[in-house]
Amino acid sequence: MSFKTRLASLASYDKGSIELNDDLKHYAFSNIFEVCSKSRPYERVMVASNLEYAAEAVRAEGTSPWYTAPHDEFAIVMDGEIEFTFFQLTEAEKPVHKAGAGRLSADPKGKRMGRVVARRGHQVLLPKGAAYQLKAAKPSVTLIQTSAGPESVEKWSEICVLK
Amino acid sequence: MNAVRIEKVQVIASEPDPVLGYRKFTFGSFSFERDAYFVHIRWPKGMHTIEVDRFLRAMVRDIGWGFFYGWIFFDDVFGTQNHYGTVDIFAGTYSKGHRDTKVDFLETFNTADVRDAFETISVNWINEGYDPLRAPMETGSPLGAKTREAKGPLIRGFEPARRMMGLPGDVAPRSDASGHPINRAFADVTYDKPVIEPEPGFEGQIHAFNLYDHIARADITWNPSFTSITGACICCVTSEEHMLPVIHGNDRNEWFIQLSDEIHWNIQDKNTGNPRGRIVMKSGDVCAMPADIRHQGFAPKRSMLMVLENGTPGLQEKYAKGELEPFPITAQRW
Numbered sequence: 465m466s467f468k469t470r471l472a473s474l475a476s477y478d479k480g481s482i483e484l485n486d487d488l489k490h491y492a493f494s495n496i497f498e499v500c501s502k503s504r505p506y507e508r509v510m511v512a513s514n515l516e517y518a519a520e521a522v523r524a525e526g527t528s529p530w531y532t533a534p535h536d537e538f539a540i541v542m543d544g545e546i547e548f549t550f551f552q553l554t555e556a557e558k559p560v561h562k563a564g565a566g567r568l569s570a571d572p573k574g575k576r577m578g579r580v581v582a583r584r585g586h587q588v589l590l591p592k593g594a595a596y597q598l599k600a601a602k603p604s605v606t607l608i609q610t611s612a613g614p615e616s617v618e619k620w621s622e623i624c625v626l627k
Numbered sequence: 628m629n630a631v632r633i634e635k636v637q638v639i640a641s642e643p644d645p646v647l648g649y650r651k652f653t654f655g656s657f658s659f660e661r662d663a664y665f666v667h668i669r670w671p672k673g674m675h676t677i678e679v680d681r682f683l684r685a686m687v688r689d690i691g692w693g694f695f696y697g698w699i700f701f702d703d704v705f706g707t708q709n710h711y712g713t714v715d716i717f718a719g720t721y722s723k724g725h726r727d728t729k730v731d732f733l734e735t736f737n738t739a740d741v742r743d744a745f746e747t748i749s750v751n752w753i754n755e756g757y758d759p760l761r762a763p764m765e766t767g768s769p770l771g772a773k774t775r776e777a778k779g780p781l782i783r784g785f786e787p788a789r790r791m792m793g794l795p796g797d798v799a800p801r802s803d804a805s806g807h808p809i810n811r812a813f814a815d816v817t818y819d820k821p822v823i824e825p826e827p828g829f830e831g832q833i834h835a836f837n838l839y840d841h842i843a844r845a846d847i848t849w850n851p852s853f854t855s856i857t858g859a860c861i862c863c864v865t866s867e868e869h870m871l872p873v874i875h876g877n878d879r880n881e882w883f884i885q886l887s888d889e890i891h892w893n894i895q896d897k898n899t900g901n902p903r904g905r906i907v908m909k910s911g912d913v914c915a916m917p918a919d920i921r922h923q924g925f926a927p928k929r930s931m932l933m934v935l936e937n938g939t940p941g942l943q944e945k946y947a948k949g950e951l952e953p954f955p956i957t958a959q960r961w
Contacts, residue, residue, distance in 0.1 A: 465811075466815075467811065467812045467813070467814065467815060467928060467929070468815060469815050469816050469887055469888060470887060470888045470889070470909070470910050471886075471887050471910055472910035472911040477909075477910065477911050478909055478910075479909060479911075479912060480885070480889060480907040480908045480909040481906070481907045481912070482904075482906045482907075483904045483905055483906075484894060484903050484904035484905075484906070484928075485903050485904055486894070486903050486904065489954070489956060489958075489961060490915065490917045490953075490956075491906070491914050491915050491916075491917065491954075491955035492656075492913075492915045492956045493906070493912065493913070493914045493915075494912070494914075495909075495911045495912050496884070496911045496913060497911040498694065498911070510867065511839070511884075511913045512882040512913055512915070512935075512955075513885065513938070513955055513956060513960075514860065514880055514881070514882060514935060514937040514955055515937060515951075515955075516663050516858070517857060517858065517859070517860035517935070517937055519882070519935060521913075534857055535857055535858060536790065536791070536854040536855075536856075536857055537857065538791065538857065538862065539698070540838060540933075541879045542886075542911070548835075549840060552829075558959065560836050560846070571786065571850055575826070575828075575829075576826050577825065577826055577829040577833055578823070578824050578825035578826045578829050578832075578833040579822075579824050579833070580821055580823050580824070580833060580834075580835045581821060581822035582712075582821045582822075583819065583821070583840055584839070585818070585819075585837050585839030585840065586821040586835050586836070586837055586838065587791075587792075587835060587836060587837075587838040587854065587855065588821065588834075588835040589791050589794070589833070589834040589835065589855075591832060591833075591834075594832075600834055605799070607884065608709070609855060609857055609860065609862050609935070610857060610858070611857060611858065617798055618639070618960055620956050620960060623960050
């Protein structure tokens with residue numbers, strides 16, 4: 465018996481379906497690749513939200529701003545290849561916001577911590593205490609496990625199946 | 628509702644059945660007896676029968692999940708509810724017919740006592756060659772008389788990462804070395820490693836691993852592993868094939884993210900069990916599972932699923948009291 469695993473991508477995705485005798489807003493059904501096919505580069509679109517916690521779908525294309533969060537975040541690359549570069553935050557750069565990703569106003573001034581190059585299926589630590597930047601030569605997709613923060617974008621009516 | 632609280636109780640085993648060889652067990656006011664095909668559950672005024680494969684698949688997961696969040700329905704009649712310190716075992720409590728005829732029954736036990744009881748029953752009823760954590764096509768049959776009790780751990784695969792899987796001192800991902808080859812159903816996928824280049828002095832602080840490789844090597848189904856934690860937000864990944872052998876009624880909202888292939892979910896009202904419809908999730912789909920439903924999944928091909936849970940202690944009470952809406956995206960956010 466042979467198997468064919470289906471892993472969708474920006475170039476090829478096939479959204480499922482939701483058929484319920486209920487308010488579909490309660491289920492907030494969306495597709496990460498569809499969301500990223502319509503997103504601006506590095507727009508951090510919330511696709512899951514559980515009180516203060518969130519998952520953000522991000523279209524990686526070109527070079528991102530520098531981000532930092534007051535807690536660990538985790539990125540799963542779901543399509544393409546993304547380079548993550550990390551710098552240690554200086555005391556002055558430590559985030560003042562309470563949760564989620566915020567943007568640094570300038571390039572980080574601390575020590576370079578290193579880099580990770582990740583492709584489909586790789587999960588990457590975006591550690592507390594670091595600034596990070598994403599680079600992608602071609603449009604790629606990542607899902608970031610985080611909290612809602614200053615960079616989070618909510619547009620549920622646009623991304624979810626409502627009928 | 629007929630409900631009783633038992634402070635401390637141990638499971639009592641009978642002598643082995645002279646024909647089939649299995650023991651019968653009494654726990655509180657419930658008794659559990661199996662034959663070649665079925666498990667028969669009895670309680671004051673009532674009795675219920677569940678096919679033995681379904682029962683054992685549900686019971687070992689209920690133990691392994693630590694009774695999970697909320698309700699675990701073995702079927703529409705029998706199951707458990709987690710109160711995080713105590714566990715209800717119920718029969719007919721969420722079935723209108725049982726309630727109307729007043730044969731429903733619920734008993735509350737200390738969690739450790741339920742775990743001991745369920746482990747004792749499972750060990751006696753699981754024969755060598757049958758592994759209820761594996762997909763049906765990857766294991767033997769539970770039917771028939773007792774042979775030899777299965778060796779090895781009854782439950783496995785649930786050791787949670789503390790920060791992130793693969794970090795120094797944390798839980799390691801599955802590998803050939805750990806005895807987990809790539810499953811047959813994911814053998815067509817290419818798995819590579821991320822490039823990790825820490826600067827001197829930052830070794831162990833820059834980290835990544837192949838999450839899909841870890842999932843593809845699971846020798847168990849419908850049994851999540853925690854891979855990364857943000858505060859109380861837990862990322863669980865699982866390998867799903869055939870059917871979820873329980874119906875889960877959550878006491879909080881959770882989110883499903885379909886990483887590969889597809890899963891079909893039947894959705895029911897949590898309190899009545901009445902069908903609300905179905906959801907088909909395909910690769911890249913994201914869907915909330917609200918706190919007022921039951922859900923059961925069916926995976927035609929082994930697939931990769933990610934679940935985001937909110938493990939904040941006491942959250943279940945806020946949902947139960949109506950302090951939080953039973954769905955995650957409230958009206959003003961649309």
